[in-house]
Amino acid sequence: MLFVTFWLVVLEEEFPLRTRWSRQTTFLAASLVAAAGGCSGDPTSDANPSDDEPSNPGDPGPDIMETLGPSAPTPVGCRLAETIAPSPAIVRLSHSQYRNSLRDLFGELPTEVERLPVDPRPKEAFGNEANGLSVSDDLGKVYRQAAESLAGRLLANAEKALELAGCATPAPSCGDTFVSQFGRRAFRRPLSEAQTARYLGLFKNGHDEELAVSKDAARAVAAGVRIVVEAMLQSPMFTYRIERGTAQDSSDGRLALDGFEVASRLSFALWGTAPDQELLDEARDGKLTTLADARRQIDRLLASPRALDAVTSFHDELMGTTEFNDLSRDVKKHPAFAGVTSADLEGEISGFVTEVFKADGDLDDLLTARFTVANAKLAALYKVPAPPGGKFARVDLSSKPERAGLLTQIGTLSSRAHFDITSPIERGAFVLRNFACVEFPPPPAGAAMEDPVFGPGITVREAFTDLTKGAACVSCHRAINAAGFAFERFDIVGQVQSTDAGETIDDTGELDILETPIPYKGPVQLIEGLAKAPETRACYVRHWRQFFAGEAAGDVDACQVETLAAELEKGASIKTLMARTLDTPSLLVRQPVLAEGAKP
């Protein structure tokens, strides 16, 4: 409550004239109402939902959470009834969801998918955020080309077409099983009657025409399969995740999702792809409408190696590994970096995350672990013995007092540097943005974006301090620099350095914009301070909510964040956090987007 109010004040004081901000102010004012009633206490403090004081930081208790389902008469605790973020009924598949779905349906990908146009992505959002996803003409074209290409291959491979159709003997009736079974997988739910009739008609046309020409029964089935596949892959039923939901009695307007819709939510969240047979069968059997059912499936999906995809893609996005491509660094001065590729740098991040995840590690491990996963090239940069065979393997770093977790890994550091000097600004802003969810306004209008001035004996730290000392800059750079200078311990390619411009490296400072200031001597102390900070836990949780729900950062429910951050503080592993992030009553419902012009 206090927290939100504070921001309201700041926004009005500092940015009174800018529409962008005032719109946000409206939003914050609206959510203030919800927050006042719902999100100040612990979920278990059901007796006193509007109490400002946390009453019991104990175990939230799954049973109580479960009573918060759609039928709960009096919402308590987080009051999800009021704070659930609205989401649209249709959200286009992200490119990775689209690719994974095709891969699962056909076991292969057409080359056309390499041409998927890059989606615009708001900063701080994950790749599946609903607001970034629409279908342009370019994308529609790729959808068509991919559909034609995959479908065309089926015509050329009647055996595979028959297999897809579930038909041992080619016959016109193969269309019945094919349309219903393949249709259920492609559309992630059974076809409507009209759809069934439509696609059967399409199948029959394709089948009969081919039979008339080639007199080949198998090829005729393949032709039927081909045209149905070509259409289904372009259908909105395939290219969008659709959540219709059913209206409830309650006045909050929430819609209850059916089992198929829940199956899709779970599967896309944890496996990044369409639901498998078991999820679809459970949905068909009327399961997956309670949290207990969902929990069973969450555990199953998380136990599968396929969940690693989600875990590593999440952390890839969090660490910005797309920035690792084609780094141009002064390898004359840093020859050990000469052969290092983005695959090496990404490999370290994903290998390390996998290792932590598999060992049931938590956020603290991600940030402070004294090991990494490196191959021979990276080991050389760390100045540790190469792992056996030079392949990626766990490498102990306990003898390296400068290293701790993700933030001191080679890709993290080398991608945030220039050709021949480090970039404390990029490093600091990255750490604060991605790990403490601190958002900075853009540089003020008059800010001169100049290059730092170097002279004999002037260190990077000195040059950037000088560059950002102006009154307009220092308000933000005080924090950005404070976070970034700790990493001056590392050179442009992520190796430890002891001097810069002939001076001893100064990697001390104090980061004082979080609730608890973090004075530090060296990067590890800063990282340890961040790992302990409540803001860091809340930020990590927030990112998982965004990742799972495709929510915009501003939509993430603050109460959820608090609840889950508390679990992290108690030592919840990444896996547990993932499960708990999904395992909430909001999994089973959708809050529709307000009609335009409607008043809340």
Place this chain on the structure above:
Amino acid sequence: MIPLRMRRSLGGVARRKFLRGAGAIAVGLPFLEGASARQAQAATSPARRFICFFQPCGIDVNTFWPTAYGPLTDATMPDDRGIGPLRAWKSRLLIPRGIHSVPRGHSREGIAHNEHSLASQCRLTASTHPNATKCSHPSVDSVIAAQKNPPGRPPLVLAVGRNTGAFPGGTLSYDESGNNRPRISNPKISYEKLVGLSTGDPSASDKILKRRMSVLDAVKSDFDELKSDKALSAADRRMLDMHFSGIKELETGIAATCRLSKELTADLGGVVPARVYDDALFQQVGKLQTAILALAIGCDYTRAALLMWGNIANGPVHSWLGHTHEHHLISHRVVSYSGGGVLNGATKMLNQIDRWHAARLADLLALLDAYQEADGTALDNTVVAWVNELSEGKMHHYRDMPVVLAGGCGGYFKSGGHYIKVTKFDDPLANSDKARVEDAPHNKLLTMIANACGVRQPNGSPLENFGKAGKTGLPGEFTELKK
């Protein structure tokens, strides 16, 4: 539970500007725009393309250009100028004057005895190589195709007429490894490459059209069914409308215009592979290749293509212009390669050849302009560069190259129709001043073309200095030619 409240009082204005803590992230991110903002995301970058329209053997430098610098008008583009037949397209043209070819320095300043060969190497690469079949840098069409075409799809290199073999390779296109890219001289093969089906069976494309139409029907019904669902908001419906209207135009559009007309399909059927190199078929093959090129660009088969009339150091006998000598002889004003004296009226013939090529360019522009795209026509979104291997053919000059740009590539180039001097010298062809070949190197134009088509460096920024022209090339673009 973490009480996320401020523990400490605010430390002054500077610190208050911070938007700190978890909740603060809402600021600066769209929320109220919400779903309706999704409509605005529709615009993705449209296709930008490059066509190299090549004429061999130089021009008649005295009659080629418009009569005055400045805006192109009917008056400055009279019939008898080389560019005269392009008059109807004047508002879509940009004619830079004074560009010279790089790298240079192969023999004498300004000219080179082997400039024909060098021209083929360097025209689109701004580089050279000791081995005449190779180049030390890929050509600009290859660079565009590598970044903008579907993976593995090279630029389309179409040619009209024979490849004499006098100069190895014989096209201006060099691949990533620096190898000369072969030409496609048979329009049947071009068309098959393009549509991916045999032109021997015209009904095959009808079958594709028919199948696409039934697929589209089914998909449309799914769209309608989904849109009728009450669960969808108005914004959801708008998004589906946008999506569907896109694919509808796409599918029917492709069916209607991504095939040759019946007339041209019949012409194509009449092409005898063994005769595609005959001068007698030069015009017919040229017409087909032009139409196929327009399809390839209009239907976004490729973002980079070449149309080579004749080949390096060789054009046909333009008998339809009344000529009895082949183009190369005319360009040297001689009646034969083994002596025999001066060819009378050669300059006039060159002017006729220039005008004939200008008319062929006008044909291509008209075809491209017929493809309506979201933001203008395919012509608007393409830069067509009419280039030559030489300027003055007789002496193999590589100064003051004839370059005519059309289309503007989505507004990247200056629009409205202009004839602009891009060199500081009054007489760019004069070869007495060494500095004149360090003034307006053509690699700057290649840089512009690549950037106009959206080519980027690995770090995402535009190219700065195309090619490997060494000290004779210059970084940057011709700012005079930008909008």
